[in-house]
Amino acid sequence: MVRTLRSLAAALTLAAALPLASGCTTNPATGESNFTPFMTPGQEAAIGRDEHPKVVAEFGVYQEMPALNAYVAQIALRLHSASEMANQPFTFTLLDSDMVNAFAIPGGYVYVTRGLMALANSEAEFAGVVGHEIGHVTARHSAQRSTQQVFAGLGAATIGVALQDQEIANLANMGAMAWVQGYSRSQELESDQLGIRYLTRAGYDPLAMSSFLEQLGRETALAQQLMFQDGEADPADNWFSTHPRTQDRVAAAAQSARATVTNPRVARDEYLRQIDGMIYGDSPSQGYVRGRTFSHPELRLTFQVPEGFRMINGSQQLVAINEQGAAIRFDADQAAQGQAMTNYLVNTWLQGRQPEGLERIDVNGKEGATGSIRQQGQNGVVDIRLVAVRWDAQTVYRFLFVNPAGQTAALSEPFRRTTYSLRSLSASEAAALRPLRLRVVEVRSGDTIASLAERMAFDDFRRERFMVLNGLDSDRDLQPGMLVKIVVEG
Numbered sequence: 044m045v046r047t048l049r050s051l052a053a054a055l056t057l058a059a060a061l062p063l064a065s066g067c068t069t070n071p072a073t074g075e076s077n078f079t080p081f082m083t084p085g086q087e088a089a090i091g092r093d094e095h096p097k098v099v100a101e102f103g104v105y106q107e108m109p110a111l112n113a114y115v116a117q118i119a120l121r122l123h124s125a126s127e128m129a130n131q132p133f134t135f136t137l138l139d140s141d142m143v144n145a146f147a148i149p150g151g152y153v154y155v156t157r158g159l160m161a162l163a164n165s166e167a168e169f170a171g172v173v174g175h176e177i178g179h180v181t182a183r184h185s186a187q188r189s190t191q192q193v194f195a196g197l198g199a200a201t202i203g204v205a206l207q208d209q210e211i212a213n214l215a216n217m218g219a220m221a222w223v224q225g226y227s228r229s230q231e232l233e234s235d236q237l238g239i240r241y242l243t244r245a246g247y248d249p250l251a252m253s254s255f256l257e258q259l260g261r262e263t264a265l266a267q268q269l270m271f272q273d274g275e276a277d278p279a280d281n282w283f284s285t286h287p288r289t290q291d292r293v294a295a296a297a298q299s300a301r302a303t304v305t306n307p308r309v310a311r312d313e314y315l316r317q318i319d320g321m322i323y324g325d326s327p328s329q330g331y332v333r334g335r336t337f338s339h340p341e342l343r344l345t346f347q348v349p350e351g352f353r354m355i356n357g358s359q360q361l362v363a364i365n366e367q368g369a370a371i372r373f374d375a376d377q378a379a380q381g382q383a384m385t386n387y388l389v390n391t392w393l394q395g396r397q398p399e400g401l402e403r404i405d406v407n408g409k410e411g412a413t414g415s416i417r418q419q420g421q422n423g424v425v426d427i428r429l430v431a432v433r434w435d436a437q438t439v440y441r442f443l444f445v446n447p448a449g450q451t452a453a454l455s456e457p458f459r460r461t462t463y464s465l466r467s468l469s470a471s472e473a474a475a476l477r478p479l480r481l482r483v484v485e486v487r488s489g490d491t492i493a494s495l496a497e498r499m500a501f502d503d504f505r506r507e508r509f510m511v512l513n514g515l516d517s518d519r520d521l522q523p524g525m526l527v528k529i530v531v532e533g
């Protein structure tokens with residue numbers, strides 16, 4: 044969390060009042076002439092220019108491996124050149140996020156996460172995702188709907204920041220957080236067809252489009268298994284949820300396109316060598332979720348959430364939820380301004396509303412304040428405990444503990460322990476925290492899924508994680524000399 048404290052709320056409200064462009068235009072990719080876009084190409088370009096810096100600020104660009112960025116650019120250029128918009132500028136960005144996702148915004152801006160790169164098993168699979176996203180741009184799908192929806196699909200990272208009453212209510216109901224789907228099914232199908240077109244024109248194996256969807260299916264199933272056992276990302280939080288599609292239709296389209304490519308490029312080994320060494324999971328600037336502990340080496344802090352809570356590490360905040368609908372939000376505010384924390388809590392955070400049981404507390408040597416409020420959520424009465432801790436002259440770290448009123452007695456002690464677990468990390472503790480990284484290794488004779496999975500730097504589900512990461516079904520899929528991905532520390 045807290046890559047940047049600037050709110051993405053601005054991005055969420057973008058273009059709310061876009062003038063409607065009326066009249067008929069021909070769709071560049073599909074050739075349809077009865078196409079009535081919301082936006083002119085000029086407006087699309089302007090939105091992209093405005094929004095691109097916000098997306099970059101929200102997620103960050105992954106650029107510690109320049110050769111990898113060059114490789115991504117080269118693949119993207121190959122596909123872009125095969126598209127109907129080859130002469131228009133496109134911007135491809137590799138985002139520093141472990142979410143498995145890709146998206147495009149108007150004006151030719153295409154984003155792919157390193158989480159998605161880690162899951163793909165060949166250059167062709169990765170190219171299929173990029174081609175699909177280029178398809179959304181060339182078919183001008185975002186011009187056909189409100190651009191607000193694009194950002195609603197970005198995930199937990201975009202939950203609002205300012206504490207407003209409505210937002211407390213939203214947080215209280217987060218378990219049922221609805222994901223606004225970015226595109227319609229027919230637009231997804233169209234993008235798959237365009238993606239397959241660009242893949243085949245660029246000489247790639249179009250079957251990669253369907254094999255990557257299978258790979259995503261595996262990842263989704265594992266994420267569901269891991270839910271509430273580990274600090275894993277929300278299973279709804281991947282390329283499936285923002286790009287819903289029908290796998291067999293994609294497979295059929297890819298199959299028929301394949302006949303048109305001679306000697307199709309897959310480039311499995313080359314791709315794996317390029318991603319060797321890439322960060323896997325959270326990066327140092329985002330802080331690490333390891334089991335129930337969150338540690339941030341750059342902000343030099345750590346705390347622990349109660350048993351049964353699953354953490355979702357967004358760039359603005361960290362959210363933890365349990366199966367019973369309780370939630371914890373941790374974030375930062377830069378408005379300490381020398382005031383006592385009790386004053387901050389009432390006047391700045393709650394904007395004058397008086398909480399119950401307001402008191403000054405000491406959190407491992409730092410001045411803090413706490414108080415609670417009870418209010419009506421969408422699914423009943425919720426209790427909300429607020430904790431503010433002064434970290435330095437400007438920075439206040441804040442916990443918001445939200446639970447249905449019936450659970451307050453059972454949760455107050457675990458929440459209290461979380462509050463008092465917040466402490467600074469020493470320089471050596473911070474230095475000892477290392478990110479996880481992908482390592483690409485060669486299968487030796489005698490290696491099995493079990494023996495290779497032993498090398499994965501996880502406490503649980505090593506075998507399942509290894510199989511999903513590599514798209515393996517059984518030991519028969521392993522051949523000596525073949526490259527596979529493992530995840531190691533540091």
Ligand SMILES: [Zn+2]
Nearest residue numbers: 226231234286
């Ligand atoms: Zn899509």
